[in-house]
Amino acid sequence: MVSFDPETLLGEATLADRDHETMSVEAPFTGEEFATLPLGDERDVAHAFERAREAQSDWEARDPAERAELLLEYHDLLFDHSEPLLDLVVEESGKARRHGFEELIDTAMASRHYAHRVESYLDDESRKSPMPGLVDVEVNYRAKGVVGVISPWNYPLTLAVSDAVAALLAGNTVVLKPAEQTAYTALAAVALLREAGVPEDVMQVVPGTGPDVGEPLVEESDYLCFTGSSKTGSFVASKAGEQLIDCSLELGGKNPAVVMSDADIDAAVNGLVRGAFTNAGQLCIAIERLYVHESVREEFTRKFVAATEALDVRPSDDWAVEMGSLLSQAQLDKVSSHVEDARDAGATVLTGGEPLPDVGPYAYAPTVLTDVSGEADLARQETFGPVVSIYGFEDTDEVIERANDSMYGLNASVWTADTERGRNIARRIDCGTANVNEAYAPSFIAHDAPMGGMKDSGVGRRHGEEGFYRFTEPQTLATQERGEIDSPPGVPYKWYAAGMKRVFKLLRDVPGFR
Structure with missing residues (x-):
């Protein structure tokens, strides 16, 4: 035992x-x-x-x-x-x-x-x-x-x-x-x-x-x-x-989510709260950047902040707990530094933005910010903590460009009632996994499909056959069963080469020889 x-x-x-x-x-x-x-x-x-x-x-x-x-x-x-x-x-x-x-x-x-x-x-x-x-x-x-x-x-x-x-x-x-x-x-x-x-x-x-x-x-x-x-x-x-x-x-990620104007706002809020705050945000595929269409930004933000504040954050192994602690003082210092740097550059903290010593020595409140400067560490670097920023957008091409404006390319999330449009948007985001109407779970549990990153988010893939064959060395074994790959006895090689050229031209489009 x-x-x-x-x-x-x-x-x-x-x-x-x-x-x-x-x-x-x-x-x-x-x-x-x-x-x-x-x-x-x-x-x-x-x-x-x-x-x-x-x-x-x-x-x-x-x-x-x-x-x-x-x-x-x-x-x-x-x-x-x-x-x-x-x-x-x-x-x-x-x-x-x-x-x-x-x-x-x-x-x-x-x-x-x-x-x-x-x-x-x-x-x-x-x-x-x-x-x-x-x-x-x-x-x-x-x-x-x-x-x-x-x-x-x-x-x-x-x-x-x-x-x-x-x-x-x-x-x-x-x-x-x-x-x-x-x-x-x-x-x-x-x-x-x-x-x-x-x-x-x-x-x-x-x-x-x-x-x-x-x-x-x-x-x-x-x-x-x-x-x-x-x-x-x-x-x-x-x-x-x-x-x-x-x-x-x-490797790391600064993963974006795009919420379109026709998205189910309640579903997007629930899914992205999970996507941002699972494991206190200490997840390489967690969502850290939220791009929300201006037509629904106010409603989304209000509901997202309320859902964030309702999270059950406790130092307990109870199944009801929805968020725990950061791992260490070093992680707490990094998260605190990112939030303070953004705040000093003009960002607005809508909720959170501070440690939670009553939860634990390394706990940090689930945090939502707006008006984050593009030059802030929080905008460019992976925070790896329970912190997410909300940005507005008007145009689809614009939001794809902003989503791709990162050295990372690990995961992305698109929310829309038009799932085909959502897939088309997701295809244009430079990332190894993309999810429509969820944050990360569908691609994470799709073990038959590859998972990994583009750009500075990694090399290679886990999961799927790609994740298996990386651990193997392929060996090609070719057997000459009849004849030789050479000119026949007594035939000058010049004649042999000329004949082979004619044969290969004739066989160019024959299915069995492609």
Whole structure:
């Protein structure tokens, strides 16, 4: 039976048998220590990769159906252990329990999705032959080897293992460096994988800091997954490039929503309150910019502010809580700085705009602003907190241009009664995912479709077949079944070349030779 006690969970970490430096892990609702975490270093990373490489060939050699059964068992274990697991998520991250449940659902969906598709994904594929009847061509897919995963603190359950699930099913082994602030949630997720039957060396966790564990992990990996800030992602990508390994990066966002004049205002308000304040806004795909048509701006703003003020914000693991705390003092300082900078530049705070010490030492009120200067940090940079700005617009082309006026391109939301028009607008916004009449949930849970960012919001995609094949090396296997690709004996090559030119011109539009 899996225990979620921190001391017991430490047994899931890959740490050499020696003394390690430790750090205090705080509960954001109280600011008090609830556990200490030993910090690994490059020696622990090297040890983990050595074990992972030894285990990888046997793991890849297993029938994909067998690996799938283990991940389906993991799917069930997530639900069987959901309550103690969510207790840990809430304590360690400070998020509302309902937002922790969204993580659990997403992790289970990723496991189910890829487990049911892995056999078809890994089947050898027959490809069009350049010379039908003479040459047979197929593609097979091989595992990359050992995949390194560096996961963030804001979604410590799903972002620790949802990428790993696809990598494991593809036949790779995985070494994970979770964010040190929320490493116990990652350890709990891996404990359940091992309970499901995934061998210990196949999925390992090395806790520690970015410089001490993250950098050597990049150097050891055959492929790298990183989720975090754009600044850190750029550094990680440069390190991956030095190693000549591929990587996928999901990075920051300053995500826009467009509310058209014919939108259902009540539905837009409800959906965008969720879209802005889920996990206290600490979500890369959260909405931070609201562009509302002038004809409905006053009504929308009034209702949006009222709905924001009605949110249940408490330091509790009660299911009724709608928003929890920021993670840390550093996050509180950043959010406060963005709001104060905007206010100093002339912005109006319609509600919120201040810390909530009665909720917790790092809690911040859900905040709505207008009249935000385009030069303010809040207008250009990712805030990653419970703060949203409202802007008016008159013209569709104008609002698309403003929505695209960002270095980011992760997620967008369009609200209109005319869903076809909404899709056409969404297609013109430069972002990896776009949603019509919701904020982010439909694309987030669409595991058969790719998810990722454009511009500074990332490289590569998770989810869908794109999120699976990134963990594979495609190999083309061509078999010469008859004849030779050369001039026949006794035929001068000049004559052969002239004949081939005529043949290829004749076959240009023949279906079997395209």
